Amino acid sequence: MITDKLTHISFRRFISWVSVGVISAGLLFAFRQQPVGTDQPRVLDNRLELTLFAENPDIVTPIGIAIDSLNRIFVLESHTHLPPKDYPHSRGDLIKVFVDSNNDGRPDKTTVFADGLTEGLNLAFSPEGHLYVVTSRTVWALYDRDGDGVSEERKKVLDLAQPASVYAHAALLGITFSPDGWMYVSRGNTGGQAWKLVGTDGSSVSGYGDGGNIVRARPDGSRLEEVATGFWNPMDLKFDNKGHLLAADNDPDSRGPNRLVHVVPGGDYGYKSLYGGSGIHPYSAWNGELPGTLPYAVGLGEAPSGLQDASLTALPSDYQGQMLSSIWEESRIVRIRLVPNGVSLTGEAESIVEGGPEFRPVAFATDRTGAVYFTDWVLREYPNHGKGRIWKLSAKSGTTTSRPRLPNVATSPTTTDKPLTELYATTNVDSIKTALQSTDPFRQQAATMAFANPALRRELIEATNDASPAVRLGTLIALQRSGHQPVEPIARRLLSDPDSRVRQRTLMWVGQSGMVALKPDLERALTAGPVSPALFDTYLETVAHLTPAFVTAYRNRTELYSKSIKRPLPPQFIENFIRDKTKPADLRALAIRYLKNPVEQGPLLLSLLTTEKATPLRVDIVRALANVPEPTVSNQLLRIATNRAEPGMVRAEALLALARQPTDVSPSVHPLLNDPNPDVQLEAVRYLRTRLSGVDARKAFLPRVASFKTHPDSPVAQQLSLAVASSGGKRPTSLAAWESALATGGKLERGRRVFYSVQAMCSSCHAIEGRGGDLGPDLSNVGRSKSRTQLIQAILRPSQEISPEWQGWYIRLKNGEEHQGRQIDVGGKEIELYTQTAGFITFPMKDIQDYGLIKTSLMPGGLETQLTVEDLRDLLAFLQAKK
Template sequence: MQLKKPDLFLIALFIVWIPVFFSCENSAVKNGPMVVDGVTILDERLELTLMKQDPDIVTPIGIAVDAQDRVYVLESHTHLPPTDYVGPENDLIKVYEDSNGDGTWDKESVFAEGLFEGLNIAFSPKGHLYAVTSKEVWKFYDEDRDGISERREKLLAFTKPKQVYAHAALLSIAFDTEGWMYIGRGNTGAAHWILEGSDGSQVEGYGDGGNILRAKTDGTELEVFSTGYWNPFDLKFDNYGRLLVADNDPDSRGPNRLVHAVKGSDFGYQSLFGGSGIHPYLAWNGELPGTLPYAVPLGESPSGLLNANLGRLPQDYDDQMLCTIWEESSIVRIAMEEKGLSLTGSTEVIVQGGKDFRPVAFAADSKGSIFFTDWVERVYPNHGRGKIWKLSAREITDPVTRRSVYQAPKENSKVEELRQLMADTGNFDLHFENLNAEDPYVRHAAVMALSSSEHREKLEQAMQEASADVRLGVLLALRHSDHPREAALARQFLADADPEIRRMALIWIGSHGLASQRENLEQALMAGDFTPQLFETYLETVKLLEPQYQQAYQNKEEEISKRIPLKLPDEFIAGIVSDPSHPSQMRAYALRYLEDPAGHKELLLEFLSQEAAEDLQLEIIQTLANVPDPRVADALLQVSLSTNKPVNLRAEALSALSRQPLEDWREIIPLLEVSDENLAIAAAGYLRAKSGDEAVQKAMERVLNDGSSCDSEGLRQQLMLALSQDRGKRPDPQELEEWTSLLEGAGDPDRGRRVFYSSASLCATCHVVGGRGGDLGPDLSNVGKSKDRKGLISSILVPSEEISPEWQGWFLEMNDGTRYEGRQIDVGEKQIKLYTQAEGFIQVQKAQVANYGMSDSSLMPRGLEQRLTNQELTDLLAFLQAQ
């Protein structure tokens, strides 16, 4: 068929019109920010291009660009693949090339294959591609530069453990300009780990935190450079040679963080003490002496970093970093400024996607185009989805000064000052003076220098210095020095006048296993003022020095260190509580840790009747709440009815009674009409379960209909809920803005605490706060720091909307039809372990399992808002925000 010229003209016009039409569809440039495939570019000077997507690329993770601007992508196929996964048996490294410069990739090949659990890739200064898998670091050779590797060489490898969890093992890689490569290692789940270099050099740990490891680029001279991380998913150098690390957060410590790593730095986390991050021996923002603070707070699950000067970006991106925030479906720019000898900064979202946008890793080419991988779905196992994007600038007249990856660092006086301090270890007077410095990086350099054996004698002479800051620095230096007399020196600090120094002496003794000091630990409590932190540290130190624990830890009797039971001696807490020579504050706080409260019922009841200190009585009531017994119930009832008791204690007793077998509960009905709002609300909360009783119903209706006696909105809501009266229209759980507005106003943290531990909310069934509660869900003792108010509301109303992968629910379906649900699944060759609420860890034979997988919804049930009033939710928020 022959086309006429008008037909050809129309076809040409149509061909031109098609991309214009789709460009308008995909980028709302005229009406606001550009949107591409559901992803919004909030900086309108930038544009986004979708380069590849499934099925051409699936679950891409690492990305790198070579000197010829070819883009290498690590395609994952071995990352917890489901049983029915269809795909290669190993990971691939694919190469994409734009051979004609038109902005699209027209060539594709496979550079290498055969990797297992690949996590990241990067080119070294000499142009070799390195790959990090969960257990190894590989170097690939492409001698003829054709984009296909002829051979590979293993440089680093775990010799222990045999199995690792891919998201807590080797994770990230970067190179400096002086011949070193840096590897980010996750916390390895508290397992005993040994990593070996190509020259046989080894580093190891058992219950430590994640590390930044360093070795020469040939895998020799392996060493630990920095420690105290959760899972350092990426690390990059800034323009001045500072090593910046993006670290995920433990379950109850936030936020995620960008840290400035220097040699010997410790950022506070140790896996030995569990996954919550809540432990007296741990820190997250430099709270513990000897640890360093983070530089910039980051959103949930930061995954990739890029120096913004590698891209062709607007001038105001100069000296900034880009970071992918996987959990929050976004990319942020990190603006940094100097703070002492380190950094601080803030973040701004520049790219925001929806739930199917999960950006991971960055790379930039020589033209300044930035490429990044997109995991797409919010699940860890391989799932067959994936995208590769290009982020670039539109026409800009004033771009940043571009830099190449391995260009020599720019000069910076602060960086040079810190380098010199770290290098000059012999100047005792300088570093001793710096123990008083406000800058934690200056103090870190001082402690590292003074820990040299040449300074031991002078340090011992300085132990009685007048300044507490100096004495604390001396302690830290001696602790770090491997002093042959460290047990005797640590003991002297137990009697220091400063409680923080005494606490650090306890940590020194416990972390170094100085069992000879077991009998001297209580000196730290009696030498000065009592603090809860000091007491908690004391208890944990006692546990660490128990002979049974010491033997198991030293001999590594458990492959996973945190599985070694950390227990106090029998009746240890009871001995503290019953000893009147101890301050009431200490005895009250000890009750939170009382072993077998039911077995100490008589002691607790005696204390409840005799003790006058309100703080101690409050702790006794909270402890007795979980001891269901008629005598306990009667004692709590008497407290609730006593007009001589503080209202807070009476309300607490009423809350505790909801878990007690109380026969004379009708005596509580008159409390509905007391003048104190908190007491009346507590009575209504208790009687809610009795609202079917005629006397209760009449009393509630009487109070509700009496305007003069029911001027409390919180009480009115309680009564209406108990009587199943219409409380008015409430938003759907997904309408978070409406709920945020509805729950505005001040709440009462004390009432919120009672809501948290109530049988109506069941929060404490799975969550713990301040040592009380369950452990199926995250420890919420610091949740006020890791979540804002809106985030808390979302977690309560729509718990399945955003589930932290650590708390992902899993199910087991057995061949006989039995179904288990829990978290922390561990699938071995023959057994499967699952942590459940009812039974803790269960272990089943894999052959008896018909199916297993991730639960579609959160383990936390929906509908909490239906069981609580608006005021109860507001109070609960106040309690959680106060943590």
């Protein structure tokens, strides 16, 4: 219903509140400074108007809503969502019917259509006109055969037979009907528990450790089948005017954004509950990062709860072909402008209604005139609280509007849909191979599904030897999904494939399928070609997946929650890998990045530093030692930095690492200002800038500034000038001038050192290839998604565009302190805030004055004042290369 994760509140903690009967009356007391009902939402599109249709006590804690052909408004009124002690209302959920027969904008008749429901979530009318209700464990069809406005019969059409108990917002969630009469239902991830959904004819879908999914069945509950998987908790789903099935999916705790997903048959959208709630794992994806997974269409704000096809409305004509979504946590409604993207969709969200903390929009429905009605939970409290509203959104008189499309009317395939539909059904191998080589992931997906056809088994196996890496990649995914056996000989061969993505996906196949016999062959994936950090990470996870204890526990489902099954690497696996001199130096260098505690491995790292000669390995040793704050480490790093026989790259990295050490070695670094290696000079200036006072810096740097008179724009000269005069040479004064100055140029390796420098502090919040913080987005692939101009704007104007998943929050304490962070977990007695410096910090409610959304980016502005123009060029070159 409202949000899958209680805005990241842990399920265990929330249940513990309920079990002791403590539902704090002061929950979000900071938001109760005004009486409920004074929070009037604002309409941001001046062509629209918002009117209050009904409110408590006539409607309380409303969730799902649906409107029939007679314009009767059916609303699901929740009373079983963790009701507090002595709750004064009904002990079962109700479905109320509101009728406005005189069209005055207020109901003149309210009746109860059905009662006695438990943990109700959503409503929808079938094409035949019967009302269906989704509860956390059941889909019911409700019948009013005599037309008196009261349901006299209900039939269970889908039943969640397992697990025995599950949190309501992680079970059955949304429902919609397709124009051709199928019933589609969304299911949450059940917290990683084993699950089984059963239809009326015995057909079933089940899983353990997978993600949430979308299933479909006939309206009578027969012919149940899975449509797509890989969701966190898809709260709602609707078809748009072109027949695309769209789902609003909430995000895992450390992965974002919440997303609008174009759902296609057989689609895997990347999330698996086996790997925990963070969403960060080598086998998991969120935006199509892994082969075989699909990207989302649009990133949404926190806790999208409802969807509405705007083509069913009589809103202004430019709303046609768009979707509406309620963003529950952010107290707003957005319009989503959708445009074709290959055979799929993309777009952007724009707020059209915004409210304060007592505005919590949930679900939508439209009447036959095209007016939009939506439910409002009012308060942020999750337990039933006795407040509620229903709003009507419509176009103002005189506004040019479109004629609303009738619901459940079939649409002909569009020019972009037809090729996709045909591809799913084809048995033409040449067509399939062509599609597998497309750059469109949805065409690749359809081709993979087509190739999994049992009739093409021989051709599929032959295609694993195809000359095209894209075809080989598609065939191995098709083999895994089809369940063909035996496959171990094919997987063993593909572990040595020259293409790294084929090897990566083969490792995942081996691990997910538990091919223990291939454990001795896993290193083939590391020796057949170049190895990226992502491939190495996948290799390590596959080693862990093939440990006998994990294979047995997972297959036997020995843990109630799949994520509780441990997958440790063999003891000392990383340390032994690093020590093994028979392995290539570049692989050993990658392994160093996976040392869990570099401080404990300080002796090993220092030993390697004195014995290893390969530059890549030495560089990664130095980088790891930056996080080992000991005098012996500082001495070794200084020895390397001042040794001209060492490669310049190693010396520069040693200076960068020294900047993070507590020991001040400024006197020894000062002579490096005259070093012949410009990279060493550059890092020496940066080091001294962090250690010297303003007066000492001028004394140290002024003589060097004078020596660069003939080359004032060189990187070292700019750095010296910035240190002495806070100018860094001639500098742009406007965003346009900066964009022009930074349009080209830069050196990648220097840019990496800027990224990890004390001056830039980028790595405090951002990680690249596993190194850095997680307060901001991971930038390992930022060059793939953003142009150089977009990167410049993001660095220089961080608050100009804030992605929903990185929205900042503040907590203001009564003692005047203010704390800022990225994630907020609101409890009955405390609030947790995820911060840059200390991770999650807990604040007792009694100490909090106020909290809420931060209007600006968590990334501070003014970074350019700490960096030279050349620094920024280098940083951009480094980020652009991350693809």
